[in-house]
Amino acid sequence: MDYDLTRLGTREFEHLTQALALRVLGAGVEVFGDGPDGGREAAFRGRTQYPAPDPEEPWDGYGVLQSKFRARPMGTDVDTAWFLSEAKRELNNWANPRSKRAKEREIPQYLLFATNVVLSPVAGAGGIDTVKREIENLITNLKLPIKGFKVWHFDQLCAFLDLYPEIRQPYEALVTAGDVLAHLRQLMEGSGHADVAERATTYAVMQVAADRRVRLHQAGEGDNQRLDLADIAIDLNVVFEDLPSTQPSIGAAACALSKGDKILRPSRLEDVGKPHCVILGGPGQGKTTLSQLICQAYRVAFLSDSPGLLSTAQQAYLNKLRQHLIQIGLPMPRNHRWPARIDLAAYSDMIAGGESVSILQYLAQQVNKSAPDVNANQLRSWLRKWPWLLVLDGLDEVPSNHSRESVIEKLDEFYTEAQQLDADLFVVATSRPQGYRREFDGARYDHLALLPLEPNEAVSYAERLAAVRFPGDPENARQVFERLKTAASFDLTARLMRSPLQVTIMSVLLERRERVPQERYRLFDAYYETIYGREVGKPGSTGRLLDQHKVTIDRIHQLVGLNLHVLAERVGEHDASISFSRLEEITLKVLRNAGYDDPKSANALAAKLVTAATTRLVLLSPRGEGVGFDVRSLQEFMAAQALVRDQAADISERLGVIARSAHWRNTWLLAAGNVFFHQGRQRHNLMSLLRELQTDGDVSNASFLIKPGSVLALELLDDDVAAATPRFRRLLLQQALELLDSPPEQRIVATLARALVDAIRSDPGCKQLVFQEIEKALASTGVSAVCALALLNELKASATEIGFHARRLLEEARKGISPALLAFGEIALGCWPCGKSEDSNQLLAEVLGLDDSTDSADTLWAYTEWARDNSVDFVKNERDVWVAVTVAGPGGDPARQAAIPEIRILMVESANRMPVENAVISVVLRNWLTGWMERQPCGSDLLEALSRDEGEE
Numbered sequence: 001m002d003y004d005l006t007r008l009g010t011r012e013f014e015h016l017t018q019a020l021a022l023r024v025l026g027a028g029v030e031v032f033g034d035g036p037d038g039g040r041e042a043a044f045r046g047r048t049q050y051p052a053p054d055p056e057e058p059w060d061g062y063g064v065l066q067s068k069f070r071a072r073p074m075g076t077d078v079d080t081a082w083f084l085s086e087a088k089r090e091l092n093n094w095a096n097p098r099s100k101r102a103k104e105r106e107i108p109q110y111l112l113f114a115t116n117v118v119l120s121p122v123a124g125a126g127g128i129d130t131v132k133r134e135i136e137n138l139i140t141n142l143k144l145p146i147k148g149f150k151v152w153h154f155d156q157l158c159a160f161l162d163l164y165p166e167i168r169q170p171y172e173a174l175v176t177a178g179d180v181l182a183h184l185r186q187l188m189e190g191s192g193h194a195d196v197a198e199r200a201t202t203y204a205v206m207q208v209a210a211d212r213r214v215r216l217h218q219a220g221e222g223d224n225q226r227l228d229l230a231d232i233a234i235d236l237n238v239v240f241e242d243l244p245s246t247q248p249s250i251g252a253a254a255c256a257l258s259k260g261d262k263i264l265r266p267s268r269l270e271d272v273g274k275p276h277c278v279i280l281g282g283p284g285q286g287k288t289t290l291s292q293l294i295c296q297a298y299r300v301a302f303l304s305d306s307p308g309l310l311s312t313a314q315q316a317y318l319n320k321l322r323q324h325l326i327q328i329g330l331p332m333p334r335n336h337r338w339p340a341r342i343d344l345a346a347y348s349d350m351i352a353g354g355e356s357v358s359i360l361q362y363l364a365q366q367v368n369k370s371a372p373d374v375n376a377n378q379l380r381s382w383l384r385k386w387p388w389l390l391v392l393d394g395l396d397e398v399p400s401n402h403s404r405e406s407v408i409e410k411l412d413e414f415y416t417e418a419q420q421l422d423a424d425l426f427v428v429a430t431s432r433p434q435g436y437r438r439e440f441d442g443a444r445y446d447h448l449a450l451l452p453l454e455p456n457e458a459v460s461y462a463e464r465l466a467a468v469r470f471p472g473d474p475e476n477a478r479q480v481f482e483r484l485k486t487a488a489s490f491d492l493t494a495r496l497m498r499s500p501l502q503v504t505i506m507s508v509l510l511e512r513r514e515r516v517p518q519e520r521y522r523l524f525d526a527y528y529e530t531i532y533g534r535e536v537g538k539p540g541s542t543g544r545l546l547d548q549h550k551v552t553i554d555r556i557h558q559l560v561g562l563n564l565h566v567l568a569e570r571v572g573e574h575d576a577s578i579s580f581s582r583l584e585e586i587t588l589k590v591l592r593n594a595g596y597d598d599p600k601s602a603n604a605l606a607a608k609l610v611t612a613a614t615t616r617l618v619l620l621s622p623r624g625e626g627v628g629f630d631v632r633s634l635q636e637f638m639a640a641q642a643l644v645r646d647q648a649a650d651i652s653e654r655l656g657v658i659a660r661s662a663h664w665r666n667t668w669l670l671a672a673g674n675v676f677f678h679q680g681r682q683r684h685n686l687m688s689l690l691r692e693l694q695t696d697g698d699v700s701n702a703s704f705l706i707k708p709g710s711v712l713a714l715e716l717l718d719d720d721v722a723a724a725t726p727r728f729r730r731l732l733l734q735q736a737l738e739l740l741d742s743p744p745e746q747r748i749v750a751t752l753a754r755a756l757v758d759a760i761r762s763d764p765g766c767k768q769l770v771f772q773e774i775e776k777a778l779a780s781t782g783v784s785a786v787c788a789l790a791l792l793n794e795l796k797a798s799a800t801e802i803g804f805h806a807r808r809l810l811e812e813a814r815k816g817i818s819p820a821l822l823a824f825g826e827i828a829l830g831c832w833p834c835g836k837s838e839d840s841n842q843l844l845a846e847v848l849g850l851d852d853s854t855d856s857a858d859t860l861w862a863y864t865e866w867a868r869d870n871s872v873d874f875v876k877n878e879r880d881v882w883v884a885v886t887v888a889g890p891g892g893d894p895a896r897q898a899a900i901p902e903i904r905i906l907m908v909e910s911a912n913r914m915p916v917e918n919a920v921i922s923v924v925l926r927n928w929l930t931g932w933m934e935r936q937p938c939g940s941d942l943l944e945a946l947s948r949d950e951g952e953e
Helices: 005-025 076-095 100-104 127-142 154-163 165-175 180-189 195-210 252-260 266-271 287-303 312-327 344-352 359-368 376-385 401-420 455-469 474-488 500-509 520-536 541-548 550-569 580-593 599-613 632-644 651-658 665-678 680-692 702-706 708-719 726-741 746-762 766-778 783-795 801-816 819-826 840-848 858-869 901-913 916-934 939-950
Strands: 042-047 060-068 110-115 148-152 237-240 276-280 338-343 388-393 425-431 445-450 620-623 626-629 872-876 882-886
Touching: 005 042, 005 060, 005 110, 005 154, 005 165, 060 076, 076 100, 076 110, 076 127, 127 148, 148 154, 154 165, 180 195, 180 376, 195 287, 195 312, 195 338, 195 359, 195 376, 237 252, 252 276, 252 287, 252 425, 252 445, 276 287, 287 312, 287 338, 287 388, 287 425, 338 344, 338 359, 344 359, 344 401, 359 376, 359 401, 455 474, 455 500, 474 500, 500 520, 520 541, 520 550, 520 632, 520 665, 541 550, 541 599, 550 580, 550 599, 550 620, 550 626, 550 632, 550 939, 580 599, 580 626, 626 632, 632 651, 632 665, 632 939, 651 665, 651 680, 651 939, 665 680, 665 708, 680 708, 680 726, 702 708, 702 901, 702 916, 708 726, 708 746, 726 746, 726 766, 726 783, 746 766, 746 783, 746 801, 766 783, 766 801, 783 801, 783 916, 901 916
Parallel strands: 060 110, 110 148, 276 425, 276 445, 338 388, 388 425
Antiparallel strands: 042 060, 237 445, 620 626, 872 882
16 A cells, blocks of 8 residues: 655654664664764664565664655656665765764664655666665775665555554554545454544534634624635734743744644653643634634645545635645645544533533534534544544633633543543643633643734735625725724734734724724724614614614613623533523613613514514624624623713722633723723722722732732733823833732733833833832842843843843843842743752741641641642753643642632742742742632622612613
């Protein structure tokens, strides 16, 4: 059977030939890892079992294997010449007494070449005989002591793969060519589950259509225009969270596809690094679209050799996807993984209902929707035999501690099962950073942080978007694009073009406007008004209804958004929708409060509005037996509108209820944006709230350590809500700078650096305040100095006066700060050295004064037992730097344990009393406490506060 060896790539081809050498020559072969090989991928010494049978004796002596991989074979004659030149270069290197190889390595007696090029078998003039003759002559002429050599060319390697299925099996998805489905059936026959290959393939075909649309097209497009992934999707830049800020950015999808090209079986992970990755990005930043794009790329690859399975339309769309991937610079996956995708919130809802559903059982249920009669056992066999891509989308939409812990527990069980199967499993997860506390283990996952779109990237995306949205109207496309390009040239509007969702919203606005708002809150507000106006302009009864009852419909949107977001916070309600009967209740309540005292007329109008919602009512669209919002950010915007609608109320009380919640964070920020733009007298109340949040009255005083008010002030600065009010910008800046007194987290430090640069650029008067606080922090000897150094290392990359000043301060700091502190500032925050103590549990006990003789309460013993089971362990990364990692043991989720007040007190004390050399442990403890604080449900308390303020509503 012929195999497609070109898909292996250099690295995997070397691994394959090493495995074959071990099998063919015998156990005496020594394999060398990645890196400079000194002219060898493997070596052997002594008597081998090869070649046999052979007129001569099997090789007995010292020999080496050299692999020669050609990425793009061009034809027999050209490839033969290329291989000969490579072989001659190696032989000349061995013969050159001045070469490093000849000086440091023993010249082999036997030489084995392996290559993926085809050598012609034509007698005398073919490639096989030509290569043999040329190499023999060169060995003679160079007087090399080589007794024998062999060339394993393409056909020989294929024969070996047929002969040794145990060698071939790990590479099946990389080398299988021709009728892949027939091969898959044959592959699965031995497992007793031959049908699962066909059903898994059918599922992949069906999912191509299911993931065809970009979900941000659903941002309320009034004319139901649908954007196709193959027209509009782009790769988005990321950085590794655990590497220094000076690292270059890379494409998220390109990074994922490159990682997925490797064989990720546990038996092979020692030379792979972290096998999985998690993509972190804010609201509307494109995480879900990226996960769709990655899945579609693998579907194109997986189905590429099975054209008979596809209809003409399906094959045409697959070709379109392939061309789009090429156009945006994404390589086709070489490892043809089977892609599957899990909506983590939907999975969480299922197991929250009391069902003990494993990951494999859940996937079987999903596959059965396209290809019936698949069970978990069949998928287990499929996982053993064929490599998988598993996308875990939306951990941020699993808000409660208990639900999240249950999901992570099920995932850990799945990883254990995959490890036992030695499965080639590649996982890509997504989450918002708000509320994310490294639930995806840092030892398994690379953490990729999505970067905001740069102005040129936003303009490029805007141009693509305009062309797709107006395919038959080039003049309109040009006009919208020119307006978007103009918006990108001004700092205030360019800041709003940081995410694909917001560029899409601006595109819609600029169809009818010359310019867009300069604040994120106003952008969403203007978008709603634009969609509303478009719907009003349509002929028919719905347009008239919208025109006559805008205030009522606005309020319905707000209350539906609020109620849905409260529901989404609860276990089992991730994809919540408002039933039509509940929508009618809300509508009737709004109408009664508006003065519709006649029940008959109120019921009639409510019936009309609910009927309109069954097709679409502005941003509300039908979902099953009810209605909801297609885009989460729009739901959050409407919930924010509900919170700030009554300008007579003290809005800060409502915002205080949800201020610490990660689930409500985007809603909180949008509501605060409304306050800053529309409600000047409420700004002071909001600033007071931020100060009050620093001390929440909790017995542990956790807020003093976490500083939630400063975190919110930082996010408001990043949203630029105070752009038109410099006084409040400085107040927010002062509040945000209090984070210098808190254990620093990489994401917060990076955001703070960006916000400081933007603030100083907009208001040079802020510079004195910023550097005054940094210098004060540097003068300390504790965690403040650590945080200041880390911040300066972020700021020094700025090509402005700020960067110059940061570099000067760092230079001065080197003269007066202890080496330990300086090291902390110059190493990525996620890669701090652990200091003198590698035993974190012992360190925690010493800091707290706990030992075996301590006459402590049961809670103290529970804490020490928990700390032992959830230790802060340290491992050395690939740069030989100690990295802190947490291991969740029998003690349970740290955030859940923090719910116990006595344990929370000890965690805060541990963080506050930690020696500065081990400040990384303080950072981890702060993250655990933050995870507890951010996941406290507060929706019911919010509704109660609103009920007090608004009476009946």
